[in-house]
Amino acid sequence: MHTNNFKILFALSFTVFINTLSFAQDIPKEGRTIDRSVKDSLITKTDSIPIPELSEKQQDSTLTDSIKPKKELLEHIVKYHATDYTRFSQKKQQLYLYNEAKIDYGDMKITAGDITIDYIKNTVYAKGITDSIEGYTQKPVFTQGTNVVEPDSIIFNTETQKALIYNSKTEQGEGTVIAETTKKENDSVYFLRNAKYTTAKDLEDPEYYIKLRKAKIVPGKKIVTGLANLFIYDVPTPLGLPFGFFPQSEKQTSGVIIPVFGEQNNRGYFLQNGGYYFAISDYLDLAVLGDYYTNGSYGIRLDNTYAKRYRYRGNVGFRYENLITSERGFPDYAINTIYNLRWSHSQDSKANPSSRFSASVNLGSSSYYRNSLNQTNAGSFLNNTLSSSISYSKSFQGEPQVNYSVTATHAQNTNTETINMTLPTFQGSIGRMYPFASKTGSKKGLIQNINLQYNLRAENRIQTTDSLFFKKEMFDDAIAGFQHTIPLTTNFKVFKHFAISASTNFNEVWTFNTINRSFDPITRETINEDINGFDSYRTYNFSTSLGTTIYGMFNFEKEGKDRKIKAIRHVIRPSISYNINPSFDKYYDSYEVVSADGLTSTDVEYSRFEDGVFGSPNKNFSSSMGISVSNNLEAKVRDRDSTATEPKKIILLNNLNFSTSYNFAGDSLQWSPVRVTGGTQLFKNKMSVNFGATLDPYALDNNNNRIDQFNIDNGGSLFRLTSANLTTSWSLSSKSGDKKGKNKNDGIQENLRSGGRADDLFGVSEDFANQQIKRDEDEENTPGELYNYKVPWSLRIAYALNYSNSRRQNEISSHSLMFSGDIELSEKWTFGASSGYDLKNAGFTYTQLRFERDLLSWRMNFSWIPFSARSSWNFFIGIKSSILKDLKYEKRRQPDITL
Structure with missing residues (x-):
C-alpha cells in the first residue's frame, strides 16, 4: 500500500492545533467553588425546539458498523464430567475425558468411556474402553432431541452438526436400525450403509432383519432404502424389494392393508381383507376392507373407531357380502346378499351427569353369520338372536325429580327371521312424592310413608320380517299407544319385626288402533276389521304384603376343641302377599258363530283392545294370595391361614326360594x-x-x-x-x-x-x-x-x-x-x-x-x-x-x- 506523506503531516498539524486551543474540565483548586448562579453570557435565548437526548445505545457507533462481530468459538456452554481424569492440552487445544465421561452441548448429549474434544477442528470423538477382562465396554450413547444412537464410536462436528457413526443401534418407531456406517447430515437426515432393520428384542443375535444396503432416515418420519431383502438368523431369503419405504410416524397414519390370498372350492380364488386405512384425525379413523372371489362374489367391510377423552367413545362397522353360488346357466345358480350393521357408543359418566346417550346396535340379515365367508365371523356362527338398543335419558333435579328417556329397540330371531322393533319408546316419570311426610326428620308410620308417582310410557311397535326390513311396508302394521300409571304405596312395621307394604295402582291406556270382530257364515271365517281412531280403557288393582326376617345360628364350637366348622347361619325371609284384580268385562264384546247347519250358535267374547300395544284389560276377577320363602346359608370355618384371628366365612347356598299362590276366586285348580x-x-x-x-x-x-x-x-x-x-x-x-x-x-x-x-x-x-x-x-x-x-x-x-x-x-x-x-x-x-x-x-x-x-x-x-x-x-x-x-x-x- 502506497503512503501519502502530505496527508500524514496535515493530520499531525491539525491534531496539535486542536489540543492547544481546546479546554478541558479540570479539577478545581482547593478553596475555590463554582458559583452556580452565574449564567453564561453567550446564551441569551432558549431555543423553542427541544433537543432530544440521545441514549447511549443510540449513540453507539457499533450498531451501524458494517463489519459483523467474529463468531464465538463454541455457540453453547460445554458441560463435561469424567470419573478418572479430565485433561486439557494447550498445545493441541484438546480436552480429554476418561471413564464414564459425559458431555452436554446444547441439545446434544454424549456418554462414553473415552471422549476427546478438539477446539481447533470443532469435533468431538467418543469411543468405549477396552478392558482385558470385560472387553469393549462403555460404548458411546449419542442423544440429540428425541433421537438416541448407540454406536461403537462417533465423530461429531459441533460447528456443522454433522457426524460419522460406526456400528450404531438406533430405535426408529417400533423397530431398531443397526448400521455399520452412518453419516449424520443434519438434525433430520441420516445416511446409512450396510444396515439392518428389525423389531427383535435381542439385537446381538436378531432372529430376523431386513438388510438395507443403502438407506436414508428421517427420524420420526420415514426410512427410504435401496435394495433390501429379508434375512432369518443371518440366512438370506429371496423375499426382497429393489427399493422400500418404511413410515416412522409416531401418530396414526393412513396406508394400504395387504389382502390375504386363498382358494374356496365353490367360488374360486380370492383376495380377502385388503383395503385402505384412513387415519382421519387423533379422534377418528376408518378402515375400508374388501373381499373378491373369481366367480364374481365380493364383500365390503367398513370399520370406524372414534373417541374423545372424558366425553365418549364408540365404533361403527358395516359388512356387506354378495355371494354367488355355482355359475350362470346352471340350475343351482343363485345370488344371495347379506349384510350386518354394528354400532357401539358409550358416554363417559363425567361428561354430563344429568343426561346420557348410549347405543348398542347389531342388526342385519338373519343368515349373515351362518353364510358369511369371512373368517372374522367364525366365533359368531351359532348366534341365533340379534338385538339393538339406542337410548337417550335426561333427568331434572328438584323436588320431585323429573326423568324421561327415549329408546329405540330391535330384537331379531335369526331362525324364524321375525323382527320386533319399537321406534321409539318414550318413558317419563315424576319422582316419588310424600304429601304427608314431615319436612324434617325421618318418615314414620302408615300416613307419613304414603307416596305416589306418575309414569308415562309411549310405544310405536313394529313387527316385520327379513324380507320387509327397511322397506316402507314394514310400517303398514305399526301400532302405537300410551300408558299412564299412578302407583300409590305405603309401608310400616307392626310388632317391631313385621314389615307391611300396601299399594294400589291406577292404569290408563290410550290406543289409536282397535278391532271389530265378526263371523262370516258364508266363508265360515272370522273377520277382523281394523278401526283407526282414539280409544282408551282404565284399570286399577290393590296388593299388600307382610314379611319378616328370621335369623338362626347353629354353633358347633366346644370348649377345648378346635373344630373345622365353627357355626352355620341360616337366614329365612318368609313373605305373604295378597292381590286383588277386579274384572273389567265392560271392555269386552262378543260375536255369534253359527254352526254349519244353522241350528246352533255360540257367542265368542273378545276385546277390541287385544291387538294393541299394551294388550287388553283383565276380564276375570282375581283374588289371590302368594306365599314365598327365601333362604340363605353361610358357614364359619377354620381358616387355613394360621395367622388369621377370625374364622373364615363361606357361602353354602346363595339362595333357596320356594313360591306358590292360591286363587280365592277360582272355581278349581286354585293352588299354583x-x-x-x-x-x-x-x-x-x-x-x-x-x-x-x-x-x-x-x-x-x-x-x-x-x-x-x-x-x-x-x-x-x-x-x-x-x-x-x-x-x-x-x-x-x-x-x-x-x-x-x-x-x-x-x-x-x-x-x-x-x-x-x-x-x-x-x-x-x-x-x-x-x-x-x-x-x-x-x-x-x-x-x-x-x-x-x-x-x-x-x-x-x-x-x-x-x-x-x-x-x-x-x-x-x-x-x-x-x-x-x-x-x-x-x-x-x-x-x-x-x-x-x-x-x-x-x-x-x-x-x-x-x-x-x-x-x-x-x-x-x-x-x-x-x-x-x-x-x-x-x-x-x-x-x-x-x-x-x-x-x-x-x-x-x-x-x-x-x-
Whole structure:
C-alpha cells in the first residue's frame, strides 16, 4: 500500500492545533467553588425546539458498523464430567475425558468411556474402553432431541452438526436400525450403509432383519432404502424389494392393508381383507376392507373407531357380502346378499351427569353369520338372536325429580327371521312424592310413608320380517299407544319385626288402533276389521304384603376343641302377599258363530283392545294370595391361614326360594305349582350352580290333563315333578394360567360386538392378520426348572340339563356339555380348544381347535374346525409389530358353504 506523506503531516498539524486551543474540565483548586448562579453570557435565548437526548445505545457507533462481530468459538456452554481424569492440552487445544465421561452441548448429549474434544477442528470423538477382562465396554450413547444412537464410536462436528457413526443401534418407531456406517447430515437426515432393520428384542443375535444396503432416515418420519431383502438368523431369503419405504410416524397414519390370498372350492380364488386405512384425525379413523372371489362374489367391510377423552367413545362397522353360488346357466345358480350393521357408543359418566346417550346396535340379515365367508365371523356362527338398543335419558333435579328417556329397540330371531322393533319408546316419570311426610326428620308410620308417582310410557311397535326390513311396508302394521300409571304405596312395621307394604295402582291406556270382530257364515271365517281412531280403557288393582326376617345360628364350637366348622347361619325371609284384580268385562264384546247347519250358535267374547300395544284389560276377577320363602346359608370355618384371628366365612347356598299362590276366586285348580329355585358358588367362587324345579300338587287324568284333585289323594306323592333344570359353569386354571387368562383377547371382543358370548365356548374369530393380541412385553419369561416344570392351563366348563314331565312324558328335553380350554405346552407353544357334547343326541357340537407358536418377533397361528358345515382350517405366520404386520404368510381352506 502506497503512503501519502502530505496527508500524514496535515493530520499531525491539525491534531496539535486542536489540543492547544481546546479546554478541558479540570479539577478545581482547593478553596475555590463554582458559583452556580452565574449564567453564561453567550446564551441569551432558549431555543423553542427541544433537543432530544440521545441514549447511549443510540449513540453507539457499533450498531451501524458494517463489519459483523467474529463468531464465538463454541455457540453453547460445554458441560463435561469424567470419573478418572479430565485433561486439557494447550498445545493441541484438546480436552480429554476418561471413564464414564459425559458431555452436554446444547441439545446434544454424549456418554462414553473415552471422549476427546478438539477446539481447533470443532469435533468431538467418543469411543468405549477396552478392558482385558470385560472387553469393549462403555460404548458411546449419542442423544440429540428425541433421537438416541448407540454406536461403537462417533465423530461429531459441533460447528456443522454433522457426524460419522460406526456400528450404531438406533430405535426408529417400533423397530431398531443397526448400521455399520452412518453419516449424520443434519438434525433430520441420516445416511446409512450396510444396515439392518428389525423389531427383535435381542439385537446381538436378531432372529430376523431386513438388510438395507443403502438407506436414508428421517427420524420420526420415514426410512427410504435401496435394495433390501429379508434375512432369518443371518440366512438370506429371496423375499426382497429393489427399493422400500418404511413410515416412522409416531401418530396414526393412513396406508394400504395387504389382502390375504386363498382358494374356496365353490367360488374360486380370492383376495380377502385388503383395503385402505384412513387415519382421519387423533379422534377418528376408518378402515375400508374388501373381499373378491373369481366367480364374481365380493364383500365390503367398513370399520370406524372414534373417541374423545372424558366425553365418549364408540365404533361403527358395516359388512356387506354378495355371494354367488355355482355359475350362470346352471340350475343351482343363485345370488344371495347379506349384510350386518354394528354400532357401539358409550358416554363417559363425567361428561354430563344429568343426561346420557348410549347405543348398542347389531342388526342385519338373519343368515349373515351362518353364510358369511369371512373368517372374522367364525366365533359368531351359532348366534341365533340379534338385538339393538339406542337410548337417550335426561333427568331434572328438584323436588320431585323429573326423568324421561327415549329408546329405540330391535330384537331379531335369526331362525324364524321375525323382527320386533319399537321406534321409539318414550318413558317419563315424576319422582316419588310424600304429601304427608314431615319436612324434617325421618318418615314414620302408615300416613307419613304414603307416596305416589306418575309414569308415562309411549310405544310405536313394529313387527316385520327379513324380507320387509327397511322397506316402507314394514310400517303398514305399526301400532302405537300410551300408558299412564299412578302407583300409590305405603309401608310400616307392626310388632317391631313385621314389615307391611300396601299399594294400589291406577292404569290408563290410550290406543289409536282397535278391532271389530265378526263371523262370516258364508266363508265360515272370522273377520277382523281394523278401526283407526282414539280409544282408551282404565284399570286399577290393590296388593299388600307382610314379611319378616328370621335369623338362626347353629354353633358347633366346644370348649377345648378346635373344630373345622365353627357355626352355620341360616337366614329365612318368609313373605305373604295378597292381590286383588277386579274384572273389567265392560271392555269386552262378543260375536255369534253359527254352526254349519244353522241350528246352533255360540257367542265368542273378545276385546277390541287385544291387538294393541299394551294388550287388553283383565276380564276375570282375581283374588289371590302368594306365599314365598327365601333362604340363605353361610358357614364359619377354620381358616387355613394360621395367622388369621377370625374364622373364615363361606357361602353354602346363595339362595333357596320356594313360591306358590292360591286363587280365592277360582272355581278349581286354585293352588299354583310350587316353584323352587336356588344357586350357590363353590371352590372359591370358581364354580356356579343354579337349579330349579316345578312341583304340581294336582293329579292327571287318563288323558294326561290336570284335574281338580290332589295328587296325594289320587294315590301318588304330595307333588308331581313336572319340570327341572340344572346349569353349572366352572372355571379352572393353574396360577400361571389364570394370570395369562387375564390378557384381553380381540377374538372375545369381536364375539361380544357380534352379540355372542363373553367367552370362547363357541370359538373365537380367526382374523389373525388384523388382530393384534396384546401381551405384556415387559414380563420376562423365565425358563422352567428341569424337574419342576409347571404347565400353565385353563379350563371352562358349562353344563345344562332340562327335564320335562308335565304330561307324563318323563324325558330329558336337553342335555349338553360345553367346554373350552388352553394349555401352554411350553413357554412358546399354546394349544386351545372349544367344543361341546350333546349328551341326549350323542354327538359333538361346533368344535374349534387352536394352536399358537410364539416365535419371538413372529407369531404363528393355526385354527381348525374339523367338522360341521363350517369345516375349514387357517394357517398364519407373521410379524407381531404393527409396522411390519403385512410381512406375513397365510393359507386357509374355506368352508364349502352352499346357499
